[in-house]
Amino acid sequence: xxxxxxxxxxxxxxxxHARWQGCAPEPRQRxxxxxxxxxxxxVILWAALPPALRAxxxxxxxxxxxxxxxxxxxxxxxxxxxxxxxxAARHDPLxxxxxxxxxxxxxxxFPEGTRGNATAPGPFKGGLHxxxxxxxQVELVPVYLTNLARAYPKGAILPAPIVCTAxxxxxxxxxxxxxxxxxxxxxxxxxxALGDTA
Amino acid sequence: MTDKMMILIxxxxxxxxxxxxxxxxxxxxxxxxxVTNLNAxxxxxxxxxxxxxxxxxxxxxxxxxxFALTSFYCLREFLSITPTRPEDHRAVAFAFYLxxxxxxxxxxxxxxxxxxxxxxxxxxxxxxxxxxxxxxxxDFMARTARIQWALMLTVFCISHAPALLILKIxxxxxxxxxxxxxxxxxxxxxxxxxxxxxxxxxxxQVAPRVSPAKTWEGLIGGGLSAAAVGAALWWITxxxxxxxxxxxxxxxxxxxxxxxxxxxxxxxxxxxxxxxxIEGHGGVLDRMDSVSxxxxxxxxxxxxxxxx
Numbered sequence: 363x364x365x366x367x368x369x370x371x372x373x374x375x376x377x378x379h380a381r382w383q384g385c386a387p388e389p390r391q392r393x394x395x396x397x398x399x400x401x402x403x404x405v406i407l408w409a410a411l412p413p414a415l416r417a418x419x420x421x422x423x424x425x426x427x428x429x430x431x432x433x434x435x436x437x438x439x440x441x442x443x444x445x446x447x448x449x450a451a452r453h454d455p456l457x458x459x460x461x462x463x464x465x466x467x468x469x470x471x472f473p474e475g476t477r478g479n480a481t482a483p484g485p486f487k488g489g490l491h492x493x494x495x496x497x498x499q500v501e502l503v504p505v506y507l508t509n510l511a512r513a514y515p516k517g518a519i520l521p522a523p524i525v526c527t528a529x530x531x532x533x534x535x536x537x538x539x540x541x542x543x544x545x546x547x548x549x550x551x552x553x554x555a556l557g558d559t560a
Numbered sequence: 561m562t563d564k565m566m567i568l569i570x571x572x573x574x575x576x577x578x579x580x581x582x583x584x585x586x587x588x589x590x591x592x593x594x595v596t597n598l599n600a601x602x603x604x605x606x607x608x609x610x611x612x613x614x615x616x617x618x619x620x621x622x623x624x625x626x627f628a629l630t631s632f633y634c635l636r637e638f639l640s641i642t643p644t645r646p647e648d649h650r651a652v653a654f655a656f657y658l659x660x661x662x663x664x665x666x667x668x669x670x671x672x673x674x675x676x677x678x679x680x681x682x683x684x685x686x687x688x689x690x691x692x693x694x695x696x697x698x699d700f701m702a703r704t705a706r707i708q709w710a711l712m713l714t715v716f717c718i719s720h721a722p723a724l725l726i727l728k729i730x731x732x733x734x735x736x737x738x739x740x741x742x743x744x745x746x747x748x749x750x751x752x753x754x755x756x757x758x759x760x761x762x763x764x765q766v767a768p769r770v771s772p773a774k775t776w777e778g779l780i781g782g783g784l785s786a787a788a789v790g791a792a793l794w795w796i797t798x799x800x801x802x803x804x805x806x807x808x809x810x811x812x813x814x815x816x817x818x819x820x821x822x823x824x825x826x827x828x829x830x831x832x833x834x835x836x837x838i839e840g841h842g843g844v845l846d847r848m849d850s851v852s853x854x855x856x857x858x859x860x861x862x863x864x865x866x867x868x
Contacts, residue, residue: 509640514649523656524639
């Protein structure tokens with residue numbers, strides 16, 4: 363019921379429809395990596411996926427925001443199906459992510475780590491590289507979210523009704539022995555390129 | 561009034577029935593992209609007429625609520641493709657959550673003076689204040705102007721259509737819904753007839769870079785026919801036949817220029833349609849562009865010459 367309410371409110375206020383440009387919504391194991399400008403990103407991307415895929419796709423969400431308070435935590439873990447990551451953890455903050463991938467499930471990742479207000483995504487953190495290296499069979503799908511910084515920027519109380527869309531690009535090709543910074547920059551460009559055509 | 565309204569809605573359904581039959585025949589005999597689009601449009605028309613009929617039956621409150629919802633979708637479409645900045649969020653949020661409800665509540669409350677100045681005066685002053693507190697000067701005037709324009713066109717202008725319900729016209733008490741019907745019928749028929757005349761006889765474009773589909777032949781043929789229909793509807797209005805004809809003409813011209821101006825705005829933003837909500841028509845604003853110019857013109861002409 364909460365899930366449906368969230369979907370209905372999302373559609374009414376910010377649309378949140380998907381544009382499958384470079385791939386189709388298939389039940390393959392994937393890591394969707396997206397630009398990050400708002401807490402709504404998680405909800406929009408989740409709502410953009412077809413219901414069949416939502417059950418096995420987990421947004422990766424920050425424990426310090428989504429884990430705060432019983433309501434938010436309930437929405438994050440029960441409704442959005444999220445895995446919560448402790449950004450301040452000393453060792454292996456990726457453990458909950460690899461656990462989900464080991465089950466054959468997919469992930470939604472925001473590799474910038476923090477929310478940015480610019481239209482082009484900022485530099486990516488290394489987690490995506492680790493996962494890509496350790497799970498070579500998983501497709502890496504870039505996603506660009508339009509308008510979110512305008513609809514629900516940092517510090518805003520209510521989202522403004524501006525239509526946001528999620529554009530899904532073609533899966534990132536793997537290059538053997540690619541250095542980490544090169545890989546991360548290539549991944550970032552793949553997201554930014556979707557933003558230019560959106 | 562109920563009798564008149566029954567005749568009118570019956571007439572609208574009959575007209576649509578005829579259009580559907582023609583559309584069906586065309587899809588059989590010569591199927592094409594244009595015919596598919598035509599049929600999608602006719603289907604959307606059925607929806608819109610049905611909603612209008614229900615609004616009439618239920619009454620003023622539902623009519624106001626429906627127009628408020630229309631404004632909401634139009635404003636959403638407008639701002640979605642308009643480049644504002646994250647720093648404008650507060651102004652945008654106030655436009656949606658304060659000014660739409662307030663503007664329509666003022667109609668509900670029949671507070672005509674405040675209704676007329678709420679957005680041109682109060683929103684005009686408040687919105688830049690909300691934005692300036694964020695301290696971002698980049699593109700400031702253009703950003704502020706965009707939000708003000710969006711609010712004027714999609715909320716202020718469109719709200720003048722349901723505001724016809726609160727005009728006090730001697731000898732016409734309780735029949736104001738017919739004025740709204742008159743406005744919407746003339747505007748929309750004018751759009752349709754201009755399209756048809758343009759397709760059949762269109763040679764000379766009015767403003768090819770703004771809107772290639774708008775031709776002088778379409779404007780004159782479609783506009784005059786719509787004005788003639790308006791004149792023929794004089795019996796549902798407080799106007800004499802010649803007055804109804806002039807009113808319809810004013811509506812047609814305002815509607816035409818509304819379509820043209822919003823088309824230019826849309827193109828300056830690099831879009832072809834305002835949205836995808838109504839199948840075959842594009843967005844809601846693609847259908848309301850002419851109403852947004854025609855409604856205030858018709859409202860004020862009626863108010864000035866006929867209301868107390």
